Amino acid sequence: MTWRFALMIEPAASDDSRTDFSDTFTVVDPAAPALSVGELSTQRGDGIFESIGVVDGHAQEVIPHLERLAHSAGLCDLPAPHRLQWQQAVARAAAECPPGESVIKLILSRGIEHGPAPTAWVTATEAADFRAARTTGIRVVTLDRGLDSGAPDRAPWLLLGAKTLSYAVNMAAIREARRRGADDAIFVSSDGIVLEGPTSSVILRTGDRFATPAPGAGILHGTTQLSLFTRLEELGFETAYDSIPAARLQRVDAAWLVSSVRLAAPIRSIDDRPLAVDASLTADLNDYLLSPRD
Amino acid sequence: MTWRFALMIEPAASDDSRTDFSDTFTVVDPAAPALSVGELSTQRGDGIFESIGVVDGHAQEVIPHLERLAHSAGLCDLPAPHRLQWQQAVARAAAECPPGESVIKLILSRGIEHGPAPTAWVTATEAADFRAARTTGIRVVTLDRGLDSGAPDRAPWLLLGAKTLSYAVNMAAIREARRRGADDAIFVSSDGIVLEGPTSSVILRTGDRFATPAPGAGILHGTTQLSLFTRLEELGFETAYDSIPAARLQRVDAAWLVSSVRLAAPIRSIDDRPLAVDASLTADLNDYLLSPRD
Numbered sequence: 410m411t412w413r414f415a416l417m418i419e420p421a422a423s424d425d426s427r428t429d430f431s432d433t434f435t436v437v438d439p440a441a442p443a444l445s446v447g448e449l450s451t452q453r454g455d456g457i458f459e460s461i462g463v464v465d466g467h468a469q470e471v472i473p474h475l476e477r478l479a480h481s482a483g484l485c486d487l488p489a490p491h492r493l494q495w496q497q498a499v500a501r502a503a504a505e506c507p508p509g510e511s512v513i514k515l516i517l518s519r520g521i522e523h524g525p526a527p528t529a530w531v532t533a534t535e536a537a538d539f540r541a542a543r544t545t546g547i548r549v550v551t552l553d554r555g556l557d558s559g560a561p562d563r564a565p566w567l568l569l570g571a572k573t574l575s576y577a578v579n580m581a582a583i584r585e586a587r588r589r590g591a592d593d594a595i596f597v598s599s600d601g602i603v604l605e606g607p608t609s610s611v612i613l614r615t616g617d618r619f620a621t622p623a624p625g626a627g628i629l630h631g632t633t634q635l636s637l638f639t640r641l642e643e644l645g646f647e648t649a650y651d652s653i654p655a656a657r658l659q660r661v662d663a664a665w666l667v668s669s670v671r672l673a674a675p676i677r678s679i680d681d682r683p684l685a686v687d688a689s690l691t692a693d694l695n696d697y698l699l700s701p702r703d
Numbered sequence: 704m705t706w707r708f709a710l711m712i713e714p715a716a717s718d719d720s721r722t723d724f725s726d727t728f729t730v731v732d733p734a735a736p737a738l739s740v741g742e743l744s745t746q747r748g749d750g751i752f753e754s755i756g757v758v759d760g761h762a763q764e765v766i767p768h769l770e771r772l773a774h775s776a777g778l779c780d781l782p783a784p785h786r787l788q789w790q791q792a793v794a795r796a797a798a799e800c801p802p803g804e805s806v807i808k809l810i811l812s813r814g815i816e817h818g819p820a821p822t823a824w825v826t827a828t829e830a831a832d833f834r835a836a837r838t839t840g841i842r843v844v845t846l847d848r849g850l851d852s853g854a855p856d857r858a859p860w861l862l863l864g865a866k867t868l869s870y871a872v873n874m875a876a877i878r879e880a881r882r883r884g885a886d887d888a889i890f891v892s893s894d895g896i897v898l899e900g901p902t903s904s905v906i907l908r909t910g911d912r913f914a915t916p917a918p919g920a921g922i923l924h925g926t927t928q929l930s931l932f933t934r935l936e937e938l939g940f941e942t943a944y945d946s947i948p949a950a951r952l953q954r955v956d957a958a959w960l961v962s963s964v965r966l967a968a969p970i971r972s973i974d975d976r977p978l979a980v981d982a983s984l985t986a987d988l989n990d991y992l993l994s995p996r997d
Contacts, residue, residue: 413741441736442738444738445735446731446810446824447734448745450744450746451812452752452808452870453868454869530740552858553857555849555850564847566846566878567848567872567875568872571871575869580747585859599854
């Protein structure tokens, strides 16, 4: 039986000056009904989320996640999340997490249809066991995202930089990757620029240079990628945000998909082309990601 | 207070040979919690839906809606909905509808994360009052959908022909239209082909010819558009599925956005260019759409 915890949040206005929000939290049974059928999160995927890794009760990089939540809220015309309130909700959920790895999800939904306020909640769940993905690595395929790389600037209503609940395409891409005998996917723009994984960021190594697609291209700015760049710089490597043509994927020396819970998964093949896994560097990166970080 | 009704459905396997599914339905309080926080509809917009118009207790065109639900399920790798079970669920909800206009929503979600089965439910709600939209008409703006018209064939994982719960972009497009002083939007592909409205189909009139974008281009095949074409043919008009360049929007004689609940909304301006509303034809079309149809 998977361990779970859930907390409903009564969202505070962003100028609420309270310092203790505990009476805006209601612990609920995560398996019991908690949301009504009128919820716009469920009817239209209309809301935003964050997934935060938790290691031995320590929630990792809470502030960068809350900053991204606020960024997503802005793009989606949702009320700004109250930073301190969410921070306290995360702390409350983290305090429930047992030793080992867990994942805390933050969800801010537009609320009940025609209702007065957004709905918000936090869940904590035991993380899946990703040890094999972190060591043996994953096979990926490239998949066309349909959008050209100019779309995000041209059409902000496509919400391309927001982490919305409308993830059906992301999930379909992972199913398509599995149908092709792979584990995961890398999205490529219709004009051939590397974007991101459906639930991860892409990091590519060429010699001692590590590059990731520039977040300006409408992809999510990965919190784990940001953190890993700090670590790579500590190790003396060069890091860069690039516009990366898909053809370069066939020439890199190594590659990873990185995300908050699976952490750094080395890629062992891209579109059936084998890629070497640097076991010791990958272990270093995952050790770093598993150490307490704020 | 808006009138509402909700029914949870225990989805039957597609080969279930029962003829009475009433014991798979559970009436729930539509305002009370009914869904758990682990629901993938709510976490990832991972599921499909249909909205069916109800007039004086008669659910309109149930079979075409159930056929589209099945089509969406196929595209999303969801188990095929049991036709008779859903038909009975719709009938049960329709029997609750008071005189006047209502809307029945069918939702099939991938279910609880890591759970054994999809979650399914039906709601019925009083329809909004769309009389002004149906007579005075609506102002629309064209919005770039970011995708080129080849994307649906090239990349089926984009789920472009499926009516998924991942509607955040559709909702953002309507907000963008309102920011521009309009009521609704028409999506145009990045290569300049007219697609559909965020929650409707587009019908364009030039002389006595009525055209709508071909559903092959990855747009939803509108049940209301299909029905209206039948009516237009009865009235002696020519109907056609075309690949329609956006420039043609500036030359049409009349245009409508059509959908199951708002019905035929005549367009009175496109990107600030005024368009004449044919009041008598529009009234005929809406009278037809408000008459009982199966």
